[in-house]
């Protein structure tokens with residue numbers, strides 16, 4: 001598997017911070033995490049919103065895009081699939097209601113940024129970029145999960161931070177904000193670009209990049225309980241005794 005050690009993105013950094021060994025499994029050995037219901041629903045919703053914003057301005061069509069984009073992988077039964085389908089439907093019904101009142105124009109979706117910092121290439125893909133009537137910009141990341149810590153400071157988010165930095169450095173967007181759109185809660189939380197500490201964010205990426213470059217892949221056992229590899233990892237602190245763990249089929253289109 002090709003692995004460019006000097007190319008960094010948020011998913012890589014997040015994985016390394018969760019467990020360096022997990023990073024090695026995913027990005028150097030090419031092992032697949034597989035889909036579980038929450039991640040499969042996330043793929044369906046992201047796909048539906050991308051297609052909707054690319055092709056339609058009519059919120060009444062959003063659920064039809066959801067049906068077209070629905071991904072049935074990662075569920076253990078038809079009943080579980082239906083349960084998650086209905087969850088997603090509820091999220092998108094509320095999303096469509098907001099669409100009728102939206103004052104911004106959607107400039108682009110799934111847009112990639114890339115910029116250099118010395119020998120490091122930092123890149124990312126942003127779900128949606130809006131332009132406001134006053135000329136300012138908003139970069140938006142959809143969060144479809146329901147395990148959100150709303151007490152966390154949004155300006156501490158490495159993900160939103162690198163998006164704010166990327167929008168400014170790669171696209172030269174001067175004025176704007178970065179937002180998480182929590183679809184399960186119908187809630188948007190934003191912070192202006194300048195409220196993120198750009199230097200600290202880039203430094204953090206590079207600090208992790210240097211550890212990857214040095215091939216420091218010590219396991220972090222505090223993450224095992226949530227890890228998709230807990231049944232297949234020799235270092236796992238908590239192999240799951242249940243036979244029906246996450247779907248490791250490798251059928252992950254994301």
Ligand code: SF4
Pocket residue numbers: 018019020021022025219220221223224225227228229230231233234235236237
């Ligand atoms: S099971 Fe534990 S040690 Fe193994 S990759 Fe996952 S988090 Fe790391």
